[in-house]
Each structure stands twice: as structure tokens, then as C-alpha cells.
Amino acid sequence: MQGFLRQQSSKAASSVLLALLLSAIAPAHAQSIQTIEQNFQTPSNAARPMVRWWWFGLAVEKPEILRELQQMKADGMQGAELAFEYPQVLDDPAKGLKNLPFLSPEFLDDVRYAQEEGRKLGLRIDVTLGSGWPYGGSNTTLAEAAGRLRVAEVPVPAGATSATEPQMEEGDSLISFAIADSKPLPPETHPRSRGHLAQPHPADFDPATARPFTLTNRTAVVSPSDHPRVALFFIASHTRQQVKRAAVGAEGYVLDPFSHQAVATHLEKVGEPLVKAFGNTPPYAIFSDSLEAYGADWTPDLPAEFQKQNGYDLIPHLPELVAGGTPEAERVRHDWGKTLTELINENYLNQINHWAIEHNTKFRSQTYGEPAVSFSSQNLVALAEGEGPQWRQFSTLRWATSANHVFGHTVTSGETFTWLHSPVFRATPLDMKSEADVDFLTGENQIMCHGWPYSPPDHKVPEPGWSLYAAAALNDHNPWHPVMPDVTRYIARISYLLRQGEPANQVAILLPTDDAWASFSPGHVTVTGAMQRLITPALMSTILSSGYNADFIDADAINSVGLGTHQILVLPPTDRIPVDTLNKIAAWVKAGGKVIAIGHVPTIDAEGKPLDASTTAFIPVVPDTSALPQALWNAAKPDLQIDFGQTNPMAVTEQDQVGYIRRKLPNADIYFVANTGNSPVGFLGTFSTTHKYVSQWNPDDGTASSPATLVLNNRITTSLAPYGSAIFVFSDEPAKPTPSHIKTGHSIDLSTNWKVNFTGLHQIETEPTLTDWTQDPATLHYSGEAIYSRDVTLAPNQTHATIEIEGGKPLPGAPNSAPEHPALLPNGLPNPLITRPGPGMHAYYDPPVHEAAIVYINGQRAGALWHPPYSLDIHKFLKPGKNHIEIHVYNTALNAWSALPPHDYKPLIAKYGDRFQMQDLDKVKPIPSGILGKILLTTGASQ
Structure with a gap:
């Protein structure tokens, strides 16, 4: 489109500098498998997760700022994004609690201090360019408001x-x-x-x-x-919308994202002071959250821009635009929507991106939501970010990963754990894995943990301290926090691998953006919102269950960069398509690409003029998604064909819960495969690779968990634990296996006679049998650590052993993502078959240890148990004779929180207004804690 091309040319002056900034995320040249494996064992800091660090009030103190930064470093975090949110407390001089006004000198000095100390620790520091969300606040006048x-x-x-x-x-x-x-x-x-x-x-x-x-x-x-x-x-x-969750002094209108001047004012009044506080070390990135300027659909310059873009006057057509219902009205709405997209591209995204370059930083943007941004809008920012674990339906995470795949950017960050297992402090390491794996399957390779609440020191507020009104609270007020380094190592290893080589998704799904614009109406101008309807869960699930992975793409991307290495283009039911895009697709098909339309081919061009039937005659059509698997197979063999066996009654469900993503290297193929369900699965996988040898790598300890062996017909038999995952690396070089594997032998039941030390209570008990902490009134509300200890005597031939806690089981109500059970019904209401409300998720699994444990053998740390299978190879730490075993077990903060009286927010609301509502407080109650499974020591010989 003309506006989009104009935006591209407007970037030319900054192209060289932008290229330098993006070089940090450019694909690396080919490395040997041995080098990649070494880096996998100890991934670089750049692959580690980040945290969104919420500062509330803004009531922060420098000693606590430093302590929390040091904790993030110890936890294996890459760094923090400074995010400034609503007050949680009234000023209390006696306790040293004081809300610092946003952009006040005292607050900016704390920003300076945080970034300086973070840099000394080697941490990356980003900053949200405002308070709360969306952009706006006290410096946004009504004239510059949305x-x-x-x-x-x-x-x-x-x-x-x-x-x-x-x-x-x-x-x-x-x-x-x-x-x-x-x-x-x-x-x-x-x-x-x-x-x-x-x-x-x-x-x-x-x-x-x-x-x-x-x-x-x-x-x-x-x-x-x-x-x-x-x-x-x-x-x-x-709209008069106010900035959501604003800090003290940051209250005000949401700015007009279509207005160059409104955005310029924000950059001057808010952006400049924040970035200036970073001194000579600018933030790694400035951040803009998802666009949530609800109902924003007009700006003073719109009529003139509309005339310029479309060649006719919008004003006489306002009755049609408002009323809709006719082809003429759809054309006006289409042109209005397209103009809104071009306005936000030029005045919001381009302007902020250029400003970031001028300030030697990068613009990290969640370029979706409301209003009007398109898929290709994401190429106007340095770092496109997504969110949402909706793997088998349209999601803004796949929206972002696809854009980075299509436009050649290696790193895709994702806001992760946003709604993980409400209420806050309920989320567990297993919950984190269940969501992170889904995000990895979608293409994310930079986890942005949402998030880390700053909380006052020295017990100035009751435990578990401050938290956001929703989302996972991942700071060290969580009792299970000692296993966080194990979780971050897992995340970092997979993030590193998913940055190697090039994306290899076979299918591209053409987003019907022109149809979305034509469906706009006053107050409803969101492309991503329209895609929730146009890209159905049935379509996504059918493609994934057929053995393919997919990217989204739009007409502008096809026109500018083409279809890349995608082999198949799928057109969902689409009415409008630009003629030049249709011509590009035809040329791609002539060169060997395959295209499939569902339901019907497009019938009109972007402006609503009928297409000649001959221009779409080359596109084969299937009647609906039920016929799509065979059409895909006819077009190209899937990258991973999974066979669960003909006699397995759970085959359909299992097909829907196993997924994969592939990265293609010049000398190897890397497959990440995950079981997103709560029951174990076994299957025969046929991988589409030309390499002869395969090894399986262990993301928990960084080793090759199976030797590199010759693979016949690319077929591998695999089993995955509930929420389990595996990494298969195919190459032409047989690697040297390093780990020791235990051949199953005799099992010793160690489930009795443990001494249990509740360290937070200074209470030691002897448990003849393993008991739930909540069964004892003395530990009903205990949140913290308990050390289980006992000795075991082993013969010399018993020291090659694993320790395992058995007994986990699936919980009912796990979401079924199969096409026949979408999360939403066609009327937009929640499907009653799906028990998970809202956008959040968690692991539907009752583990044998609540919630995580660290095992010590003879005083040495042997490893952590935080996801199925709860098993560790401990042969390196055992010796003949007496061995001392300690299992340090950690639960959640809910049990202690449930003993506190309900917090009275009325004084806070009276002073600052009702800026947040804590969610699911009725679920703050004691939950099972401790070791509740069977503890087995399985001895044998190494193999």
C-alpha cells in the first residue's frame, strides 16, 4: 500500500544505524554441533529470561533495589524491565514507606541507581516508557488524548x-x-x-x-x-480513557496514538527524563505494552490523511461508515481502517523507533491490540514482542514470532506468565514449564517473566509482600524460589537452541487483513481482534495436528519480502485480496510453492472490485478444515509425523497435546518436542530431515541424554512425561555421549522414617509415613522450607542409582484444545466444556512433591525436582556404605497468606482511587504441601 511504502522510505535515513542495532539479534553463522552443544550446556546471558520488575507507588528504597537486583542475578535472570505501577500503601514515615511521584527527582535518582547497579552486575536493564499502560498520563492534555x-x-x-x-x-x-x-x-x-x-x-x-x-x-x-x-x-x-494502573503522579489521559504531536509530547515529557536518568549507559530497550487505547478511532488529521491515501473525501461517507451493511459501506470502512493503520504506523511506531535509535537504544513493542496495527506494522520496530499461550488458536505471540520469522529477526520476546495460576503466589515451577513450553512451540525464544514485584524490606509489610493484582509473582517471597536457577537454566537452554539457524515452519497462513479493515466499525478498530474470528481454533489445530508448524503472514509482507522458505500457503475463508499480492502468490506457485484455499477463493480486490475468476483459477480449494490434512499432505510431507498407534483410545487427544518446532541449520536440524498435556504419551515420530545421526539433549542438565546414533528412516520411538519435553538434534556427525545412564535394577523404598525439619518454625518431626503438612494444625499455614533427611546404606554394586518421587496424577478439567472444543463458542462466549476461564493457564497435575525440592547427597547438591518425571541420577554422589540424603522441599506462599486477615484497601482507594482489584482472593487457602508420593532409590549398573 502507498502509505506503508512511504513509511519504509521515511526510515531510509536511519537504516544504517538500525542495522547496527539489529546486528545483536541477527542470525549467527553456522557453528559446529560440538560448539552448539557446549553453548547449550552454559548458554549466554542473552538467552536467559528477563523479568518485568514492578515498582509500586513509587515506594522504593535503594538498599532493597540492590538486594533484589542481586537476587535476580543469583536466580539466573538476564536482567529487568523497569515498570512503574499503582501505589500499594499510604505514606508511612514510621516505616520509611513513601510514594515518590512519577518523574520526580527522587524517583529518577532511583532509576539511575537501579540501572547503574544492574550494569555492575552484568544485568540488562530495559524501561517502560511511561507508567501503567497505554502511554499517556499527566502530560497528555485532552487535545492530545485518544x-x-x-x-x-x-x-x-x-x-x-x-x-x-x-x-x-x-x-x-x-x-x-x-x-x-x-x-x-x-x-x-x-x-x-x-x-x-x-x-x-x-x-x-x-x-x-x-x-x-x-x-x-x-x-x-x-x-x-x-x-x-x-x-x-x-x-x-x-475516549477519555485514563492510563491503567498508573503510579502516583502519572495519572491522566491515554494519548492519541494516531497523532504525531501527542506522541512527540510524550517522548519529550516522559521519555527524555527516563532515558536521561540512564546517563551514558542507555537502556537496552524502551518498552511499549500492548495497545489498549480502547475505542480510539479518530484523530484531527484523519480526514486529510484519508483524502491523501484514498483519493476521495471521507466526510460525506460518514453515514455509510457508521451504518455499515452494504458493499459501499464496507469499502469506506476498509479505507478508513487502512488509513488508521498507516497513521499509527507513521506517528506512533516509526516515531518512537526513530527516537529510540537517536537515543542509542531499541524499541521493544507489543504491536497488537487496539487500535488498528497490522501484522507488517511489527517490522517498524526493532524488537517485536508477543504474549499469550494460545498455541492452537490465534495468538499475539504467534503474531510476533511469525513477523520475526518473515522479516528475518532472530529473537522474539514474549510476555510470559501474565495470568499464570491465579491468585498471585499460587504459580509453581511446573506451571512455569507448562506455559514456557507452549510459548517455545509457538516460536518464542526470549522469555520476559511477568513478573517480579518489588516489595519493601525488613518486614515492613506482611509476607508474602507486594504483588501485581494478577499474574505470577516470581520473586524470592515465593518459598519455592531456591529452585528458580534450575528453572531459568531450562528456559535459557531452550531459548538458546531456538535461536540457532533459521526458522523452518512449513505453512504460512495469509491473514485476511483487508477483510478485517472492512469489518471495522466505530469503537471497534482492531486487526488482531478481528483475527480471533477470522483465524479459527479449528484451522490452527488442524494444521498443527497434521504434523506441520505455521507462521502468519499478510499481504504487505508477501509484497515486500515474499514467502521465504515456507512450502505451503493457506488462505482461510477470504473475500478481499490485493491484486499485486495475488500476482506474487501466482509467481511463487509457478516456482514450486503450494497454495490451498479453504471454503472459497477471494472474490474481490482490496477496494472491493470483483476479481476476474481467471486470476484465482490456480488456487485449489478444500471445502472446510476437515479436508485440509489431506491437502497439506499432498502439498508437502510434514516435518514431524506422529503415530500414537491404532489401538490407543486417547490418540485424538494425544495428537492435540504434542507439538514441536524445528530450527534448520546448514549442518543440522534441531527439534524441540513437547507434551502440553497432563498425561504421559508415547509415540513413533517420523522426522523430515536429511541428516543421518540423532542425539537427544537434556535441557535440565545440558548433557546429551542419549548417544548420537544412526537413525533409520528418520523414525524414533519417544515417550514424554506429563508436561515433558525433548530435544532431538540431527546431524551428520556422531557426537560423543558423556552422561552415565542407569539400567533399571532393584528399587529400594525410602518412603518411611524421615526426619522433617520445618526450618521456618524451628520444629523437627519424625514422619513414619510421608504426610501432608496441612494435616497438622501446627503446619497448616506454614509456607517455607522443610528438610527431609535420613540415611541409607548401599553395597558397592548399588551406587549407580537414581532417586525418584513417584505418585503424580492428572487433574480433571484440563483444557481440550481440539478443534471440536474451542475455548470460545461462535457467539464469543466461553465454551462450558472448557473449565479454564480467561486467558490464564496452569498445569492440571497433582505432583508427588508440593511444589519443588532440591536433593543433597552426602552434603552435595545433586539437583532439583520440579517437573515430571521427579527423578535424578545421583550416582556421582553416592558411595558404598552409609549415605546421607536430604530433600529440601518448598511449597507456595498461599498457606501462610491464608492465615492473614483480609487486607483493607479502603483507605488506599479513598486517597488514590480504585486503581487495581486483587483477583481470586477467595482462592487464598492452604493447599497440599510436602512429599506425598513414594520415594524410591533405583539401583543398577551404568550403561
């Missing part, structure tokens, strides 16, 4: 010759006015002034009859008519 088109409808009875102009709100301006014939209304509908979330659908006026009238002294002068009519007043108004 705008909306408001339509006031004034009834004009039959025979009337006048109507009074409606009351204008502060900041409103009249765009135009017209009178139109009324349509009969349903009984429950009445004429009204439209709110920004309402839309006149079905229209209660006929836009084809709309005519201008004379407005004199705020009175519409009209000729009489023998039937009722409606006087329409089109008003440039404002």
Missing part, C-alpha cells in the same frame, strides 16, 4: 422542520451533520447518543437517504417530511 468518532442521533418526527444540536462535551468539535430517513427499531431499541463502545448495528437510519442540512444557532433547519427521520451529528470526541 480520539473517537461520536455520533449523536436526534429524532426528527414527521412534519418537523428543526432539530436541536446535541450538547457538546469538553474538547468536542462538530465534523459534519446530515439527516436521514429512520428505520423501524426493534422494540427494545431506542434512539440514543452512541457511546464509544456502541455501534448502530443494525442501523436505525438509512445511510442512502442521508442529506446535509443547514445548522443555524445550534438548530438544524430541515424541510418537512411525511415520515420520521434522524438528524445525525458526527462529532470528533475523545
Whole structure:
């Protein structure tokens, strides 16, 4: 499109500097498998997870800032993104609690201190360029606030010759006015002034009859008519949306993202002070959260920009735009939507990205939501980020990973754990793995943990301290925090591997962006919102279950960079397609690509003009998604064909819970395979690779857990534990295996006679049998560590052994992501078959240890148990004779939290307003804790 091309040319002046900035995330040249394996064992800092570090109030103190940075470093975090949120406490001088106003000198000095100390520790420091979200606040005036088109409808009875102009709100301006014939209304509908979330659908006026009238002294002068009519007043108004979750002093309007001046003001008044606080070491990146400027669909420059882009005047077509329902109206809405996208591209994304380059940093942006950004908009920022573990339906995480795959960027960050196992502090390491693995399958390779709550030191507030109103709380107020380094090593190893080589997703799904624009209506201008409807869960699940992985792509991307290494292009039911895109696809097919349309081929071009049938004759069509698997197979063999066996009654469910992603190197193929379900699976996998040898790598300890062996017909028999994962590396070099493997032998039951030391209570008990902590009133509300200890005597031939805690089991209610059970029904309501409400997730699994443990053998740390299978190879630490075993067990903070009286937020609300609502407080109750499975020591010989 012309606007998009203009944006590209406007970037030319900064292209060299941008290329230098992006070099840090450019694909590395080919490395040997041995080098990759060495780096896998000890991945670089750049592959480690980040945390979003919430500063509340802003009531922070330098000693605690330093302590938390040091803890992040010890936990294996790459760094922190500074995020500034709502107050949690009233000023309390006696306790040293004081809310520092946003952008005050004291606050900026704390920012300076945090980034300086973080740099000394080798941590990456990013900063959110504002407080709360979206951008805006106290420096955003009403004139620069997010705008909306408001339509006031004034009834004009039959025979009337006048109507009074409606009351204008502060900041409103009249765009135009017209009178139109009324349509009969349903009984429950009445004429009204439209709110920004309402839309006149079905229209209660006929836009084809709309005519201008004379407005004199705020009175519409009209000729009489023998039937009722409606006087329409089109008003440039404002959403008046306030910044969400703002810190003290950061309150105010959400800015107009379509306005160059509104964004420039924010960069000057907010961005400059924040980045200046970093001195000579600018932040690694500045961050913009998901676009949530709800209802923003107008800006003062829109009519002029619309005329420039589309060659006709929008104003006379406002009745059609508002009413919809006709091909002519869809064309106007399409052109209006496209213009809004170009405005936000130029004035928000491009402007902030250029500003970031000028300030020697990068723009990390969640480029989705509301309003109007498109898939290709993500190429206008240095670092495109996504979120959401909706692996088998449309997700903004796949939106971002796909854009980076298509446009050649190696690293895709993702806001991860946003809604993990509510309420806060309920999430466990296993929950983290269950979501992280789904995100890896989608293509994410930079985990941004959401998040780390700053909390005051020295017990100034009751444990477990401060937290965001929702999301996982991943700081060291969580009792299970000692295993966090094990979790971050797992994340870092897989993140590292998923940056090697090139993406190898076979299928590209063409996003019907032009259809999305044509479906826009006042108050509803979101491309990603439309894709929730246009890219169905059935489509996504069918492709994935057929053995393929997929990227999204849009017409602009096909026009600018092509379809890359994708082998198959799938067109979901699509009406509109640009002619030049259709020509590009035809040329790609002629060169060997395969295309499949579902339901029907496009019938009109982007402007709504009919396409000649001959231009789409080359596109084969399948009637619906049920016919898609065979069509995909006919087009190209899948990268990973999974066979669960004909007699397995759970085959369909298992097919839906196992996924993979592949990275293709010049000298190897890397497959990450994950079981996203809560039951074990076994299958025969046929991998589409040309390499002869395969080894399996262990992301828990960084070793090759199986020797590199010759693989026959690329077929491997695999079993995965609940929420288990595996890494297969195919190459032409047989690697040297290093680990020792235990051949199963005799099992010794160690489930009795443990001494249990509740370290936080200074209480030591002897448990003849393993017991749930919550069964004893003395430990019902205990959150913390308990050390289980005992001795075991082994003969010389028993020292090659593993220790395992058996007994985990699936929990009912796990989401079924199969096509026949989408999370949402066609009417948009939650499917009653799906028990998981909202966007969050967790592991539906009752583990044998609640929630994590660290095993020590003869005083040496042998490893952590935090996900199935709860098993460790401990042969290196055992000796003939007496061996001392300690299992340090950690639960969640919920048990101690449940003993506290409910917090009274009324004084806080009285002073600062109701800025947040803690979620699921009714679920703050004691949950099972301790070792509840059978402890087995399995001895044998190494193999």
C-alpha cells in the first residue's frame, strides 16, 4: 500500500544505524554441533529470561533495589524491565514507606541507581516508557488524548422542520451533520447518543437517504417530511480513557496514538527524563505494552490523511461508515481502517523507533491490540514482542514470532506468565514449564517473566509482600524460589537452541487483513481482534495436528519480502485480496510453492472490485478444515509425523497435546518436542530431515541424554512425561555421549522414617509415613522450607542409582484444545466444556512433591525436582556404605497468606482511587504441601 511504502522510505535515513542495532539479534553463522552443544550446556546471558520488575507507588528504597537486583542475578535472570505501577500503601514515615511521584527527582535518582547497579552486575536493564499502560498520563492534555468518532442521533418526527444540536462535551468539535430517513427499531431499541463502545448495528437510519442540512444557532433547519427521520451529528470526541494502573503522579489521559504531536509530547515529557536518568549507559530497550487505547478511532488529521491515501473525501461517507451493511459501506470502512493503520504506523511506531535509535537504544513493542496495527506494522520496530499461550488458536505471540520469522529477526520476546495460576503466589515451577513450553512451540525464544514485584524490606509489610493484582509473582517471597536457577537454566537452554539457524515452519497462513479493515466499525478498530474470528481454533489445530508448524503472514509482507522458505500457503475463508499480492502468490506457485484455499477463493480486490475468476483459477480449494490434512499432505510431507498407534483410545487427544518446532541449520536440524498435556504419551515420530545421526539433549542438565546414533528412516520411538519435553538434534556427525545412564535394577523404598525439619518454625518431626503438612494444625499455614533427611546404606554394586518421587496424577478439567472444543463458542462466549476461564493457564497435575525440592547427597547438591518425571541420577554422589540424603522441599506462599486477615484497601482507594482489584482472593487457602508420593532409590549398573 502507498502509505506503508512511504513509511519504509521515511526510515531510509536511519537504516544504517538500525542495522547496527539489529546486528545483536541477527542470525549467527553456522557453528559446529560440538560448539552448539557446549553453548547449550552454559548458554549466554542473552538467552536467559528477563523479568518485568514492578515498582509500586513509587515506594522504593535503594538498599532493597540492590538486594533484589542481586537476587535476580543469583536466580539466573538476564536482567529487568523497569515498570512503574499503582501505589500499594499510604505514606508511612514510621516505616520509611513513601510514594515518590512519577518523574520526580527522587524517583529518577532511583532509576539511575537501579540501572547503574544492574550494569555492575552484568544485568540488562530495559524501561517502560511511561507508567501503567497505554502511554499517556499527566502530560497528555485532552487535545492530545485518544480520539473517537461520536455520533449523536436526534429524532426528527414527521412534519418537523428543526432539530436541536446535541450538547457538546469538553474538547468536542462538530465534523459534519446530515439527516436521514429512520428505520423501524426493534422494540427494545431506542434512539440514543452512541457511546464509544456502541455501534448502530443494525442501523436505525438509512445511510442512502442521508442529506446535509443547514445548522443555524445550534438548530438544524430541515424541510418537512411525511415520515420520521434522524438528524445525525458526527462529532470528533475523545475516549477519555485514563492510563491503567498508573503510579502516583502519572495519572491522566491515554494519548492519541494516531497523532504525531501527542506522541512527540510524550517522548519529550516522559521519555527524555527516563532515558536521561540512564546517563551514558542507555537502556537496552524502551518498552511499549500492548495497545489498549480502547475505542480510539479518530484523530484531527484523519480526514486529510484519508483524502491523501484514498483519493476521495471521507466526510460525506460518514453515514455509510457508521451504518455499515452494504458493499459501499464496507469499502469506506476498509479505507478508513487502512488509513488508521498507516497513521499509527507513521506517528506512533516509526516515531518512537526513530527516537529510540537517536537515543542509542531499541524499541521493544507489543504491536497488537487496539487500535488498528497490522501484522507488517511489527517490522517498524526493532524488537517485536508477543504474549499469550494460545498455541492452537490465534495468538499475539504467534503474531510476533511469525513477523520475526518473515522479516528475518532472530529473537522474539514474549510476555510470559501474565495470568499464570491465579491468585498471585499460587504459580509453581511446573506451571512455569507448562506455559514456557507452549510459548517455545509457538516460536518464542526470549522469555520476559511477568513478573517480579518489588516489595519493601525488613518486614515492613506482611509476607508474602507486594504483588501485581494478577499474574505470577516470581520473586524470592515465593518459598519455592531456591529452585528458580534450575528453572531459568531450562528456559535459557531452550531459548538458546531456538535461536540457532533459521526458522523452518512449513505453512504460512495469509491473514485476511483487508477483510478485517472492512469489518471495522466505530469503537471497534482492531486487526488482531478481528483475527480471533477470522483465524479459527479449528484451522490452527488442524494444521498443527497434521504434523506441520505455521507462521502468519499478510499481504504487505508477501509484497515486500515474499514467502521465504515456507512450502505451503493457506488462505482461510477470504473475500478481499490485493491484486499485486495475488500476482506474487501466482509467481511463487509457478516456482514450486503450494497454495490451498479453504471454503472459497477471494472474490474481490482490496477496494472491493470483483476479481476476474481467471486470476484465482490456480488456487485449489478444500471445502472446510476437515479436508485440509489431506491437502497439506499432498502439498508437502510434514516435518514431524506422529503415530500414537491404532489401538490407543486417547490418540485424538494425544495428537492435540504434542507439538514441536524445528530450527534448520546448514549442518543440522534441531527439534524441540513437547507434551502440553497432563498425561504421559508415547509415540513413533517420523522426522523430515536429511541428516543421518540423532542425539537427544537434556535441557535440565545440558548433557546429551542419549548417544548420537544412526537413525533409520528418520523414525524414533519417544515417550514424554506429563508436561515433558525433548530435544532431538540431527546431524551428520556422531557426537560423543558423556552422561552415565542407569539400567533399571532393584528399587529400594525410602518412603518411611524421615526426619522433617520445618526450618521456618524451628520444629523437627519424625514422619513414619510421608504426610501432608496441612494435616497438622501446627503446619497448616506454614509456607517455607522443610528438610527431609535420613540415611541409607548401599553395597558397592548399588551406587549407580537414581532417586525418584513417584505418585503424580492428572487433574480433571484440563483444557481440550481440539478443534471440536474451542475455548470460545461462535457467539464469543466461553465454551462450558472448557473449565479454564480467561486467558490464564496452569498445569492440571497433582505432583508427588508440593511444589519443588532440591536433593543433597552426602552434603552435595545433586539437583532439583520440579517437573515430571521427579527423578535424578545421583550416582556421582553416592558411595558404598552409609549415605546421607536430604530433600529440601518448598511449597507456595498461599498457606501462610491464608492465615492473614483480609487486607483493607479502603483507605488506599479513598486517597488514590480504585486503581487495581486483587483477583481470586477467595482462592487464598492452604493447599497440599510436602512429599506425598513414594520415594524410591533405583539401583543398577551404568550403561
